[in-house]
Amino acid sequence: MAGIYIHIPFCKTKCHYCDFYKSTDFSGKIDFLSALKKEIDQRKNELKGHKIETIYLGGGTPSVLKASELKKIIEHLKAQFDVSTDAETTLEANPDDLTYDFLLELRKTGFNRISIGIQSFLNDDLKRMNRRHHSSDAIGSITLAKTAGFDNISIDLIYGLPNQTIEAWQKNLQQAIELNVQHISAYHLTYHRGTVFYNYLQTGKIKEIPDERSLEQFKILKELLEKDGFEHYEISNFAKMGLYSRHNKSYWQRKSYLGLGPSAHSFDQKKRRWNVSNVNEYLKAIDKGKKYWEEEFLLEQDQYNDYIITTLRTMWGISLNYLQDNFHNKYVNHFEREVQPFVKSGHIQFKNENYTLITEGLFISDKIMENLLFVDDL
Ligand SMILES: C[S@@+](CC[C@H](N)C(=O)[O-])C[C@H]1O[C@@H](n2cnc3c(N)ncnc32)[C@H](O)[C@@H]1O
Ligand code: SF4
Numbered sequence: 001m002a003g004i005y006i007h008i009p010f011c012k013t014k015c016h017y018c019d020f021y022k023s024t025d026f027s028g029k030i031d032f033l034s035a036l037k038k039e040i041d042q043r044k045n046e047l048k049g050h051k052i053e054t055i056y057l058g059g060g061t062p063s064v065l066k067a068s069e070l071k072k073i074i075e076h077l078k079a080q081f082d083v084s085t086d087a088e089t090t091l092e093a094n095p096d097d098l099t100y101d102f103l104l105e106l107r108k109t110g111f112n113r114i115s116i117g118i119q120s121f122l123n124d125d126l127k128r129m130n131r132r133h134h135s136s137d138a139i140g141s142i143t144l145a146k147t148a149g150f151d152n153i154s155i156d157l158i159y160g161l162p163n164q165t166i167e168a169w170q171k172n173l174q175q176a177i178e179l180n181v182q183h184i185s186a187y188h189l190t191y192h193r194g195t196v197f198y199n200y201l202q203t204g205k206i207k208e209i210p211d212e213r214s215l216e217q218f219k220i221l222k223e224l225l226e227k228d229g230f231e232h233y234e235i236s237n238f239a240k241m242g243l244y245s246r247h248n249k250s251y252w253q254r255k256s257y258l259g260l261g262p263s264a265h266s267f268d269q270k271k272r273r274w275n276v277s278n279v280n281e282y283l284k285a286i287d288k289g290k291k292y293w294e295e296e297f298l299l300e301q302d303q304y305n306d307y308i309i310t311t312l313r314t315m316w317g318i319s320l321n322y323l324q325d326n327f328h329n330k331y332v333n334h335f336e337r338e339v340q341p342f343v344k345s346g347h348i349q350f351k352n353e354n355y356t357l358i359t360e361g362l363f364i365s366d367k368i369m370e371n372l373l374f375v376d377d378l
Contacts, residue, residue, distance in 0.1 A: 002050035003250050004077060006036070007261035008062040009279050012094075015119075016130045016200075017158070019192035021263035021277040022060040028279050032261075033069060035286040037076055039260050044080040046266075047258055052083040054247035056090045063093035067105030074109050088246040090115055090154075095141035096133040103148035113245075114145050115154040115185070121175040122168055125161055130196070142179045152243055154183035159217045161189055162197075162206040169217045173224045182243045186221050187236050188214060215363050222359070235313040235362050252310045269303075272296050301374050304331040308372050313365055317356030318372075331374055338371045 010029060011022040055077060062070070070091070077083060090113040091106060098116070106114070118138045120126055126134065133141075145153050155176060159169050176184055191198045191208070200206040222232055230238035234252070237245065250257065251267075259266040263277035273295040276282055285292035298306065304327050311318050318339075323332050339355055342348040347361030347368060357365055 001053045001250070001255055002047045003054040003056065003247050003255065003257040004047075004052055004081065005247075005257060005259045005264055006055075006057045006062075006073065007259065007264040007275075008057060008059040008065060009262045010064050011059065011061045012064060013130065013132055014196075016128070016196035017189060017192070019195050020060065023279050026064075028283060029065075031283050032279055033065075033072070035283050036073065036261055038286050040076055040080050043258060043260070046268075047081060047256065050082070050256060052077075052081045052087055054088045054090075054250060055083070056092075056247040058090075058092045061094050061097070062091050063097035063102075067102055067109065070106065070111075071109045074111075088113055088152075090245070090247060092117065093141075094133065095137045098141040098144055100144050100148055103145055103150070107149045112150075113152040113154065114150050115156065115183075115245075116141055116145065118142075118155045118176075119158045120161075121172050125164065125168070125172075128161065129158070139175070139179065142181060152183070153181045154185060154245065155179075155181050157184065157186045158189050159186060159221065160209055160214045162209060164209060164213075164217070166213065166216055166220065170220060170224070173221060177224065177228045182240050183245065184225060184230065184238045185236050185245075186238070188218070215360075218363055219359070231315070233315045235357075235365060252314050252316070254307065254310060270298055272298065300328060300331070301376065303327075305373050308335075308369065312357065312369055312372065313362070315356060317354040320350075320353045320355070334374050335372060342368055342371075 007021070009022050009032070010026055011024055014022070014024060055074070057070070057073070074089070089111050091111045092115045094117050103114075116138075118141075119129055119131055121135050121138050123135050126138075142153060142155065157172060157176065159172075189197070191201050197206065201208065225238045226232060230240055231242075232238055233244050234248070237248070239245075254267075254269060256268045257266060259273075259275065262275055262279050262282040264275050266273040273293050275293045276285070282292050284290075296302075304323075307322070307326075308318065318335075323335055339348060342361065343350055343355075347358065347364065348355050349358050357368070361368060
């Protein structure tokens with residue numbers, strides 16, 4: 001079993017918080033699509049013997065492509081890989097790109113899951129984040145997706161915004177609940193170097209919200225969504241009826257995946273590879289048959305750290321059996337020594353051979369992670 005991720009590196013405008021690789025210059029779009037086709041051809045044997053269970057088109061903004069362009073990508077993947085007939089096939093979309101006809105075409109092409117970047121249902125928040133859409137587009141896009149036949153809809157929300165009140169966040173969540181989607185990803189705002197928000201923070205134009213309010217927003221998020229029947233299965237992810245993101249779950253389960261397009265990452269247990277984060281360099285290299293990626297072979301220490309990073313924040317947690325079966329005693333001993341204080345303080349629970357974060361532990365997961373990771377003892 002394996003997954004395929006494709007990075008579509010174009011956005012019509014840039015949001016103030018976002019550091020995903022993207023370009024607002026669409027002049028290279030057609031060349032990008034043919035380079036992508038070549039990359040698919042070049043790498044079709046990397047997942048030989050694997051059934052492809054998930055396909056995820058992310059970005060950037062995949063919904064800026066035409067339905068016919070998206071169809072060609074999916075058809076080409078199906079021609080070159082052994083794609084399961086019920087593969088989870090997700091498109092990341094911005095609300096303002098979603099028309100009824102476009103959504104219908106997506107369904108016909110085989111997309112059975114859509115992840116809509118709502119971010120907020122409040123116009124004030126949307127404006128501050130430099131989003132292109134309005135609250136009415138956000139609501140309208142979800143309704144249209146349902147009408148077009150999508151029954152596995154995910155939405156992205158961001159909280160912890162500067163000045164965001166508890167009431168504003170509650171309002172957002174109530175709106176999300178009313179719309180009755182199957183999956184919600186709610187991310188706490190992160191300030192990334194190079195983004196507009198980061199610069200505003202540095203120059204004092206905005207202020208981070210206090211930690212207590214962040215924690216309160218997180219608790220409200222968990223409480224309201226769980227009350228509505230959502231399962232909190234990863235720090236930022238909530239699903240109804242077991243409709244977890246199969247694609248993301250396979251990252252956490254350390255299954256192989258192939259990442260295609262600029263900045264996309266690939267993984268095969270022993271090696272990580274990442275493509276250049278630059279459309280023009282990507283195009284040139286593919287055209288000239290040159291290398292457009294870097295790679296890193298994972299030592300046992302990296303594999304241990306990777307396992308901790310990818311599993312700690314999920315509800316399945318860290319399996320003691322897995323650690324014992326796969327890693328040298330030195331890593332298992334390190335883990336057991338470092339995890340104990342967090343078990344004692346009630347941030348982590350140990351149940352059925354698994355260590356999982358519990359409420360306040362989820363909120364300080366970065367600090368816990370820092371302790372559990374194995375830092376070189378050279
Ligand atoms: C690849 S991005 C966006 C996909 C799509 N282009 C959109 O904007 O709707 C995936 C998600 O990451 C989240 N995200 C991006 N940057 C973030 C940040 N700095 N802090 C918190 N969440 C962020 C947003 O919720 C976003 O929808
Ligand atoms: S959040 Fe989405 S639309 Fe905004 S800049 Fe990032 S990738 Fe582009």
